[in-house]
Amino acid sequence: MRRIFVRLIAVSAVCGFAFWQLTGVKTIPAAVMADLTGDPVAGEQVFFAAGCASCHAAPDATGDDKLLLAGGMRFESPFGTFIAPNISPDATHGIGGWTKTDLANAMLYGTSPTGQHYYPAFPYGSYVRMKLRGDGLQDIANLHSYLNTLPAAAVPNLPHEVGFPFNIRRGLGLWKRVFLDTYWVAPMPLEDAELQRGRYLVEALGHCGECHTPRNIVGAPQNANWLTGAPNPSGKGRTPAIDQLDWSASDIAYYLETGFTPEFDSAGGHMAAVVENLAKLPASDRAAIAGYLKALP
Ligand code: HEC
Ligand code: HEC
Structure with a gap:
């Protein structure tokens, strides 16, 4: 009995130590x-x-x-x-x-x-x-x-x-x-400075994938389905796919500046705030984002 007890304590100490080690910052x-x-x-x-x-x-x-x-x-x-x-x-x-x-x-x-x-x-x-x-x-x-x-x-x-x-x-x-x-999620040619900048703006700073990529059951983005659209985390509606837009690069850049789609709809929901921010960047940055989206395989 005592031996089992000692073992139990040893096992929980090992598990506790492993948990502590694995969960450090x-x-x-x-x-x-x-x-x-x-x-x-x-x-x-x-x-x-x-x-x-x-x-x-x-x-x-x-x-x-x-x-x-x-x-x-x-x-x-x-x-x-x-x-x-x-x-x-x-x-x-x-x-x-x-x-x-x-x-x-x-x-x-x-x-x-x-x-x-x-x-x-x-x-x-x-x-x-x-x-x-x-x-x-x-x-x-x-x-x-x-x-x-x-x-x-x-x-x-x-x-x-x-x-x-x-x-x-x-x-x-x-x-x-x-x-x-x-x-990086998407490979982009090293020698193309605009695509490199576009990838930095989309995948890192602009965190576009946080809304446009579906998540798994523990809330992590499924990068295999990068930018293919996702349910809204609050449960209402969907965020559209942006990996295969049939808009031209200049249509995309125009949308990111003004919120107007080629069909003259205007950006709504959370995207309105994204556009308000992107409109304050240099045109070259919006063009770089558009270039990246068009270059996705
Ligand atoms: C999508 C929403 C979202 C965006 C975008 C965002 N944050 Fe936050 N941020 C949060 C949330 C939610 C928390 C709380 C996290 C927690 O408590 O664990 C947080 C926490 C923080 C904290 C910690 C504050 C503290 O008191 O400990 C800092 C600093 C911070 N954010 C800075 C930034 C900066 C700088 C940016 C832009 C580069 C940014 N955040 C963009 C949602 C966001
Ligand atoms: C906070 C969530 C969020 C983030 C971050 C976000 N988007 Fe969106 N995006 C949306 C939503 C929601 C819509 C749908 C807007 C609507 O219904 O009018 C949308 C729509 C779009 C559209 C139009 C697609 C279409 O078919 O109409 C484009 C293009 C787009 N986003 C690009 C981007 C890019 C590029 C980034 C990163 C710089 C980004 N989005 C970041 C939520 C987001």
Whole structure:
């Protein structure tokens, strides 16, 4: 009897140790980011390409009010409802005290400054691909500088409405081990700078796949069905396929700037906010996105 008991304790200790080992957080060496100087003007472009305000602005903000990143927007999912936090430069309620390294850890690894895992409702599963490009870390440093120029909001964060077992953040370490990969999804010719830029904008910054790619039962994008359309996570309607559009590249670029389709429909739902952001980028970036979509096999 005693021997069985001792064995049980040993087995659970081994399992507990394995769980702990497998669910640890990843971070970037602080020296890597510390060497980079952020440029807030370039950071503004990263901010719009990455659509941070679409999730972190206050729920009903429009126009310039979207630059007050007070949080509070709700995101329904099969795992519960996530509520976007305050990422304004407020030192108490926002991320005013964060270093460039803190921001890089959050965006690339979903790791918080206190060593906790973030939920992938924060699309770090796309932003992680910023590591794959030479200027990706510089873009994070630029974004960090830009975020510090925005107004502070003294608005406290609301807790997520997520039940057991999903409320145990440590378990997300297992999810990340399996699903947080750092590969480009679509091969694009190395010598074509426009396609390389387009891929960076679509697969990393613009996180287009987060809405346009179907997910598996644990919420990870199924990259084998990249951009083939997906049910809306809130359960209402579908996000269309964009991998085989029969629009010309200039039709696509025009849509990303104005929201008008070749049939003169206008972009609705979440895409309206995406277009509002992409319209602020240089025309060459919208052309690069269109080029990438047309180049998909
Ligand atoms: C699709 C919606 C969405 C987008 C787009 C998004 N975020 Fe978030 N973000 C979230 C959610 C949801 C969380 C909460 C995650 C958690 O608590 O685990 C979060 C968390 C964060 C945090 C952690 C804040 C804290 O208090 O710990 C930071 C920092 C952050 N986001 C920055 C950004 C930046 C910068 C961008 C743009 C590059 C961005 N986010 C884009 C949804 C989003
Ligand atoms: C937050 C979710 C979301 C993100 C992120 C997103 N989209 Fe969309 N997209 C949508 C929805 C929803 C629609 C349908 C809009 C409508 O019904 O008017 C759409 C429509 C489109 C269309 C028009 C397709 C058609 O047949 O009418 C294109 C093109 C498109 N998106 C491209 C992109 C690109 C490129 C990106 C990344 C830069 C992107 N989307 C990111 C949700 C999203």
